[in-house]
Amino acid sequence: MILVTGGTGLVGAHLLYRLASEDREIRAIYRTHSSLHKVLEVFTYYTTTEKAEHLFKKIEWLEADIIDIPQLFLVFPKITEVYHCAALVSFSPRDYRKLRKVNIEGTANVVNLCIDFKVKKLCFVSSIATLGKPISDKKMITEQLNWNPETNHSDYAITKYGAEMEVWRASQEGIKTLIVNPGIIIGPGFWNKASGQLFTRIHHGLNYHFPKVTGFVGVNDVIDAMLKLMNSDNFNDRYILVSENSSFKDVMKYTANSLEKPEPKKDLQKWMIATGWIFQKIGSIFGFKRSITKSDINGLFATSYYDNSKIKSAINFNFTPIEDVIEETGHLFLKDNAK
Template sequence: MILVTGGTGLVGSHLLLDLTQTEEYIRAIYREGSSFDAVKKIFALNLGKTEGEKLYKKIDWVKAPLDDIPALNKAFKGITSVYHSAALVSFNPADTAELRKTNIEGTANIANLCIAFKVEKLCYISSVATMGLTIGEEYVTENFTWHPENDHTEYAISKHGAEIEVWRASQEGVPVVILNPGVILGAGSWKKGSSLIFKKVDEGLNYHFPKVTGFVGVKDVAAAAIKAMDSPVKNEQFIVITENISFKKVLQFVAKHLNKPAPGKQLKPWMVYIGWILQSITTWFGGKKLIRKGDHKSLFENTYYSNKKIKEQLDFKFTPLEEVIKETAGYYRKWNSIDY
């Protein structure tokens, strides 16, 4: 039996979409307050409502938060392989404690249970946020070195800590694979995460910025995870990006396929810096601080990632990014017509 954590999230829901189309038994864990609507809509949009409902019912949903050891113990009974995609994604400095609790401590609990239950293989969905450029190299590769003295975001620190827990499981005899996706695009909750891009463009987003980074479709992330798990590869890490492209170009593609005007104004570094100052002032009166002082610089720094390893070792083929965006835009337009 396969266990998926984070099953109601962007990656987890697409893992479930693919895995339920196999002969495997699937269990997914969720926490209090989780909504299943997006998962059901993803199944319906991809498979049709009748087939989607049929396959959705194959999922054995178990309430088991990552910090509830007794519940996790029950969820792990009979499990042979684990896809760990549950995570908190936040760049709000106020969420530091929760990031570490969910991403590091939660992953430590999953790793411990994989060891205790002698799970055959564990796949962890991490992020390129944990990776950095090696001096003298043009592209970030899997052979990077983590430098703790660098100015990492709290999110990156928490995901790096989670990776350490996964590697610990590998040292205890659990075969593992770690995937590090770039910015993930796909259908999901349009009010948060990278899917918010579609909603913002639809609402008339005015500004773009030139930053180049790695992007990938969520279906490719799910497919890469399954291919890595089904392969003999173990104790390896893979960057998962389709291509390195600017946010400006991505926003233009989104606008094109939503039949909306493309954002025409370029965000300037001084605008973000002024925004940080104004935000800092609001914290004096109890407001939340959402941006760190140094974050405005990262919005204008280009980072190029190499996907050579996954293409060569797993013979993985990526879906062109504009094709991903076109399909996702279509799902966005149909989203509210799916009734649950």
């Protein structure tokens, strides 16, 4: 039986559809009953409402939180494979304790139970934020670049790195592990969270873009890679999942085109962020709440290029062009918002 944590999130919901479609025996956990409707909505992107409901009912749903050990203990009997997608994403300094609790302690709990119940294989969804940085911005970032604790990192990155350390501990205890490091994940269904907010803001009118270059990837490419890796002989390794390295200027242009809206034309300046302008305009896209750090400001203007050759070679994998991913996501956004 397969366990999916974070099944009510972007990656987890789309992953559950694929697993249910393959007629796999699945168990998934949720924290609040109200979050389950979003999963069913994601299923309808791929099939009829009737078929979506049928697939949804095939999943054994259990109420549990990864930071609640007694609850989590009841989830693991009969589990042979785990997709650990659950995480807290926030870039607010006020959420540091919560980030540590969920991302590090929660992952430690999952790892401990994988060991106790002798799970055969564990796939963990991490982030490119945990990768080391090259000396030059023009150098490609690979899986071999080690984390440097002396450089500036967001609290989110620090806690995801801590989670990775827990997963590597599982590999030392005999669990076959895989870590995937996706870039910014683009996909439909969660329009008020993470990259989904980009579609919402541009739909409502957004005039500014900024020059940050980073890795982007479609949610279904992330899932395809995870499934292929779990079904392969690969283990105790990590893989960057990035379709393309793109500027936010280009990504915002593609998004605007997909929504048939004017593309953002004006350059975002650092003074706008430093004076609090970003909070009124686009701050929530990146999780900024009441405060913003100097590293946050610099990060919006950073350039990072990620090398995806390892995953391509390991499982003969091909990525979907990010413009195509955005076009399809935008189409579903318009469909959802026409209801």
